[in-house]
Amino acid sequence: MQYFPDPGQDLDPVLVNNAVESAFADHGNNRVQMPPKMYVTLPQGDFRTMPAYLPSLSIAGVKVVNVHPGNPALGLPTVMALTIILDIATGTPTAILNATRLTNLRTGAAGAVAAKYLCPKQEIVLGIVGTGQQAAAQVRAIAQELIIREVRVWSRNPEKAEAFAAGLGLKESHSVTLEQACDCDLLVTTTPARSPIVKSEWIHEGTHINAIGADAPGKQELDPEILRRASVYVDDPAQAIHSGEINVPIANGTFAREDIEGTLGEVVIGKKRRTSPCEITVFDSTGLAIQDLAIAHIAMQRGGSIDLPFL
Amino acid sequence: MQYFPDPGQDLDPVLVNNAVESAFADHGNNRVQMPPKMYVTLPQGDFRTMPAYLPSLSIAGVKVVNVHPGNPALGLPTVMALTIILDIATGTPTAILNATRLTNLRTGAAGAVAAKYLCPKQEIVLGIVGTGQQAAAQVRAIAQELIIREVRVWSRNPEKAEAFAAGLGLKESHSVTLEQACDCDLLVTTTPARSPIVKSEWIHEGTHINAIGADAPGKQELDPEILRRASVYVDDPAQAIHSGEINVPIANGTFAREDIEGTLGEVVIGKKRRTSPCEITVFDSTGLAIQDLAIAHIAMQRGGSIDLPFL
Numbered sequence: 001m002q003y004f005p006d007p008g009q010d011l012d013p014v015l016v017n018n019a020v021e022s023a024f025a026d027h028g029n030n031r032v033q034m035p036p037k038m039y040v041t042l043p044q045g046d047f048r049t050m051p052a053y054l055p056s057l058s059i060a061g062v063k064v065v066n067v068h069p070g071n072p073a074l075g076l077p078t079v080m081a082l083t084i085i086l087d088i089a090t091g092t093p094t095a096i097l098n099a100t101r102l103t104n105l106r107t108g109a110a111g112a113v114a115a116k117y118l119c120p121k122q123e124i125v126l127g128i129v130g131t132g133q134q135a136a137a138q139v140r141a142i143a144q145e146l147i148i149r150e151v152r153v154w155s156r157n158p159e160k161a162e163a164f165a166a167g168l169g170l171k172e173s174h175s176v177t178l179e180q181a182c183d184c185d186l187l188v189t190t191t192p193a194r195s196p197i198v199k200s201e202w203i204h205e206g207t208h209i210n211a212i213g214a215d216a217p218g219k220q221e222l223d224p225e226i227l228r229r230a231s232v233y234v235d236d237p238a239q240a241i242h243s244g245e246i247n248v249p250i251a252n253g254t255f256a257r258e259d260i261e262g263t264l265g266e267v268v269i270g271k272k273r274r275t276s277p278c279e280i281t282v283f284d285s286t287g288l289a290i291q292d293l294a295i296a297h298i299a300m301q302r303g304g305s306i307d308l309p310f311l
Numbered sequence: 312m313q314y315f316p317d318p319g320q321d322l323d324p325v326l327v328n329n330a331v332e333s334a335f336a337d338h339g340n341n342r343v344q345m346p347p348k349m350y351v352t353l354p355q356g357d358f359r360t361m362p363a364y365l366p367s368l369s370i371a372g373v374k375v376v377n378v379h380p381g382n383p384a385l386g387l388p389t390v391m392a393l394t395i396i397l398d399i400a401t402g403t404p405t406a407i408l409n410a411t412r413l414t415n416l417r418t419g420a421a422g423a424v425a426a427k428y429l430c431p432k433q434e435i436v437l438g439i440v441g442t443g444q445q446a447a448a449q450v451r452a453i454a455q456e457l458i459i460r461e462v463r464v465w466s467r468n469p470e471k472a473e474a475f476a477a478g479l480g481l482k483e484s485h486s487v488t489l490e491q492a493c494d495c496d497l498l499v500t501t502t503p504a505r506s507p508i509v510k511s512e513w514i515h516e517g518t519h520i521n522a523i524g525a526d527a528p529g530k531q532e533l534d535p536e537i538l539r540r541a542s543v544y545v546d547d548p549a550q551a552i553h554s555g556e557i558n559v560p561i562a563n564g565t566f567a568r569e570d571i572e573g574t575l576g577e578v579v580i581g582k583k584r585r586t587s588p589c590e591i592t593v594f595d596s597t598g599l600a601i602q603d604l605a606i607a608h609i610a611m612q613r614g615g616s617i618d619l620p621f622l
Binding site: 003005006033035038039040041042043044045046047049051052053060061062064066067068071074076077080082084086088089090091092093096098306308309310311 | 314316317344346349350351352353354355356357358360362363364371372373375377378379382385387388391393395397399400401402403404407409617619620621622
């Protein structure tokens, strides 16, 4: 059994995007097994368990990932993860990966795949709301798929927004107001908000939004009016209804399961698509176990593992 | 992060039984978090993912366990498992345990707890149907709780039954017919049968049965008539209905959720009990994630781990 203490450091982002895109295609073609992720609540956070089997890569396994918002104050990441990989022929555990970095990368890649298919332009103004690790991962992954002409960054803490904008190494990146950040072609929201912070009046026609932050019941970043105006795509309907951007609007009746336009997998395989440059589109990302398997598959090929006795 | 390559070798079976009994008491008192185990089907078997949080021990984690019936022909165990333990305050993964041996031990302990509370006698004739690792674990664990006067062992392969009986190191242990094995005070069934092998007419009044083998949809060891005659206790109703001894009778309508007398947890806390020495009782064991946490908790105290980098 191999343990990978820090995989993903030197992964080619193009490879990651492609691997995640293929996993979504398998999902769109119903060629995966993936029970909905399960939540267990702990005193200061929660952990989620995400099993899946991806026949196209002959890979099966489980990611276990926590979310503890108080961790940064203790010098720890909010999110940490391990992925266990099993041999599909015998069920033998063959690998354990530290999946903390991989989780960021595969979520960034999902956003990039959504942007590639749903953003109406190839050259974009990118709006970034929230400046955590996931915001950075989204920019890096999206930069492989679209030409970023300008980045408009907002954070509740303007100093963080300035540092983030400066850290991107792109000439046209600025710290702006929330309203200014929303005036863009592609908006990425990555905050832990529990009530809407993005107003509908700030979102113009033709915007694509990657709604990344909401990943647990009660979390919500967008004015529900935006969802009513938009074509809403989800990664997985069951997970999105349970814990994605649509979970609160579904719970209070302002959005319905039938209002979901489709899945990102259906978009990737061409079954669903943006129908006009004026349409507003939203990708509601909750994170799929098949993304974790897809990135584990390429990360393991890079080596860097420690051999552990198992049998 | 600590890796335990082979924990449980030298665990005191009394400690294991007590730890598992306490976990069932917590379950009976609704003091655990435990989503139902999830199944993913692989080409030659399946794997199950079992997360839980046991506040009384401040322990949380996930067991991942496969079942591949063809493995012995390849020189591998049918069942292999890993357990991940997380720090409940921060969600940090703190330990990974090879849980193959622990899985046998904790299942044996559940059978011993059921026998302790539900068997009407302290000195027993023990009937054993099936002679795999789980049969051996049941005998060892039960021997801590009851006085075993005689063991009657049946296997489809009589040589295996003889070897098993001889290997127990008890004077009164014999290879017998299936009907003779069923003529006992405590019957333990541990086969992978997919249709009933134990006939109702063979089970006399006052017998307690640990039905261990059925742990996936379609598996079944007992004539459903036995369930109708008996008071049926389960480890967890949702899991038992999905994949325990009662799953087939529930699916075909010969047994109903309402026919479940109670849970082993309710028995341990005294909320439910055997009401007469003539009653037939059945414990339908599917295996709970809290059993895995309880045994991991004591196994980790024994040391024997390898330090792994994580953060």
